[in-house]
Amino acid sequence: MSKIFRKSAYLALTLIFIFTLAGQSFASALKPAPLNPKFVEWYGGQATSGKTRSSGAGKLNYGYAPSPVNWSHLGGLVYNIGSSSSSRRADTLPASYDLRSKMTAVKDQNPFGNCWAHSAMAATESFLIGRGLVSSTDIDLSEWYLTYFAYNPSNSVGAFTNNSEKPYYDYGADDWTAVALLSRGTGSVLESQAPVPASSKDVYAPLRTNRTYKLTNAWYLGNLGVKEVHLNDQRRDMIKRAIKEYGAVSVGIHFNEKDYYNEVTYGYMTNGSPSYTNHAVTIVGWDDSYSKDNFKESCKPNDNGAWIVRNSWGDWWGEGGYFYVSYEEPTLCDGVVYVTEQAPQNERIYEYDPLGLVQFIGYSKYGVESGSGSGETAPVWYANLFTAKGNDTLTSVAFYTSAPEQECEIKVYTGCDGSPISGKLVLTQKTTVAAPGYNTVVLDSHVKLTRHEKFSVVICTSSDKTGFVVPCEYAQDNYSENAVSHEGESWLSYDGVKFEDIADATLDSLPNANVCIKAFATLPGTSISLIPQSLEIDAGSKMTILALVTPQGTVVTWESSDTSVCTVDANGIVTALKAGNAVVTASTADNFAQCFVTVTGSPTPPTPAPTGGSSSGCSAGFAALALLALVPIILKKRS
CATH class of the missing domain: 2.60.120 (Jelly Rolls)
Structure with missing residues (x-):
């Protein structure tokens, strides 16, 4: 036109x-689009949590819950999201493409039903690695941070609704819940800032902290519930180009290990009878020559070809944590890439x-x-x-x-x-x-x-x-x-x-x-940064956090988020009191920076000071050198 x-x-x-x-x-002439039919179906009869992957009674679910957003108007549309010309040429697509060697270690979501957070963070990590912002060995984003704050309000920020009897870590979500959290600044943060609990008895509220990475775009590649087998080759190529340029893609699938998974070949395909999505996984590549004979006899596809898919059940499961899903798998849906950058x-x-x-x-x-x-x-x-x-x-x-x-x-x-x-x-x-x-x-x-x-x-x-x-x-x-x-x-x-x-x-x-x-x-005004950005200290010990401010002479005030764990005085001297975590905040009139403090152990009685000036002087000199060796922190301004 x-x-x-x-x-x-x-x-x-x-x-x-x-x-x-x-x-x-x-405004009264404006109406909402019809609700996502999967959302309506879901709340008409919720699936049973299957966080431990046991068959149990009822419908299994590993942590996927659909949102109300209805994308059905997209039908089987084909469109390009690539920024480079090579991403738009079909002849540039190889017969196979595999990001597994460039992915972080596969995690195990057990015992929690939060596959959605794992797939979102895996896609985010993949994008950052592909852009050269991090390597696969020095990035580990926290799934627990998203899991907790999705259903628990904090700092006057509302939470999503959980009207069920399930705990928040088993309730489930999908990519649009993750996108809402990330786009408002709730993550991404590092695993070290909000580590996953060892069990449901150890769940906790992570400390609110500034995000390390910022979501800038989340592009939708699926078209909701329209079976993948009905889509043409051009749209399949669209998803391949997205993986090649933007990294792993978070998707939804119906997963039933007992009925449809081949434990020998790691192939997976349903027979088309499941009508609901119960798991979120991440596509990391493809293999056009993956044999159709690698799938169970009762649900074998017509042609060769499969997606290489990352699960969240640990590297002991499948082929090092991965499996193969036929191109013809009818329950594949959604599909979101997470374009991310270092947080400003x-x-x-x-x-x-x-x-x-x-x-x-x-x-x-x-x-x-x-x-x-x-x-x-x-x-x-x-x-x-x-x-x-x-x-x-x-x-x-x-x-x-x-x-x-x-x-x-x-x-x-x-x-x-x-x-x-x-x-x-x-x-x-x-x-x-x-x-x-x-x-x-x-x-x-x-x-x-x-x-x-x-x-x-x-x-x-x-x-x-x-x-x-x-x-x-x-x-x-x-x-x-x-x-x-x-x-x-x-x-x-x-x-x-x-x-x-x-x-x-x-x-x-x-x-x-x-x-x-x-x-x-x-933000305008002063700049402030702290050395160090994170600190591990034994209970009963003291350590100084150095505040670098511009212009010089700017008044800085200090505050600890949990004074039972540690206190901080007007000079930035931290006193560790008991094991736990706290965030120390240094503020100017219009800016602030934070240091994440981990206190370990229990207070110990003080030991007599050593005699002899040389020993004391050597110790002080080493501390000063250690402080100078610390790298500068990224500025954290008030948001």
Whole structure:
């Protein structure tokens, strides 16, 4: 469709809406897409936890629970997400591709039902390794950090809903829960900062800490419940290109080891009878020549070829923790890549959607109810109005898109008073988002913000694949019941001129709704870093944390998150009291940095000081050299 024709269509449809919606609430004419049918089925009869992989009574589940997000409008669409030209040429795909040698060690989720966190972290680690940001031997991300904070509120941040009798670590989730957590800054953190408990008796609340890595994009490759066997070779190649350029892909599958797994060849394929997903795993490669004879006789595919898949049951299971899933496996679904970077040193997140995308909303008329392929729909505007917490610099925004090649126009206004376009327009930027999912857009020019001043991020978008294009968080039963919204936060418009507060609209089907737009800004003022970033100290001992601040002379205050574990005085001297973990925070007026402290052992009586000056001097000199040898910490600014 030409740009001229598209603009004409937009104008005509917009005029239709202006006359049709006159005298009624525009927001009330927006409806959510139908709920994910897998989500409806799941909460109609939840599967039984199968965290220990025993067959037991009821349906097995290893920690997968579907979200309400409905992607069925994507059908069997083929689209490219690769940034390089080589990723778009089919002739560049090898017959086999294997990332196993570049992956971290396979972990064992037992005894917990949190496969979703394992698959998300494996995909994240794979991306970081593939980009050369880390190696497979020096990266180990914490699955427990996601598992705990998914269903436990912290620091006024709401948690996802668990209305069952299952403990939070067995309740389950999927990629969109992981994306919501990571995009709000809850992870990724290192395993050393939130180690997995040894058993269900040892579960604990990890300390909230600054993320080490930041999720920037989470692109969706699947199309929900449409059986993989029905998809054409071009879409299979699309997933292969994604693996080659972005690393391992987190997917869902129905797994039944007893009935469908060949323990000799490590091949897996169901016979098509299972109708639900119960496990999250990670595709790390493929082998076009993997023999169809390697699968059980009762469920043998028609042709050779299999995905190489990483499980989360330890390296003792399968082929070093991996197995092979036929290209024709009918239960494979979802598919998300996790594009990640080193977390910025001084970033603040503005958001109203800590629980992330719950559903896309769109017009209740003009074709959106018919699903995909309904033709070009009229554009819709949605916006968030934020209050600047400091003299920050706005650098990027993030939002969800529902279709490939979705055109979006981003506008930023400052000095707003009332509606999101009541201020000064300071930036207009157009972009085409290649793939559906969570997307971060770096702004062409930075925007200076003034403390306490209101600013807005306004997005105009449409799609010829679906009319459900506005990403929304709201209080959905059995999922996001803890969603919160207030007047003056999120806005909607049919013409980009008249905006309606979503909180004022009568949206019975969207209680406590906000649109999903995040704004990322760098903080001003002082810089501060600590040496060391992490510290292990024996109970009864003392050690000094050095604060490096700019400008010199800036006042620094110190605080320990748990004074029963350790205290810290005004000079940064840490006194270890008992075994445990704590976070020591050094703060300036507008910035802060943290040191993760681990106290080991029990206090011991003091020993007499040695006599003789040479021994004392040597000890002091070694301590100073050890301090100088420590590498500088990444700056941790207030967010």
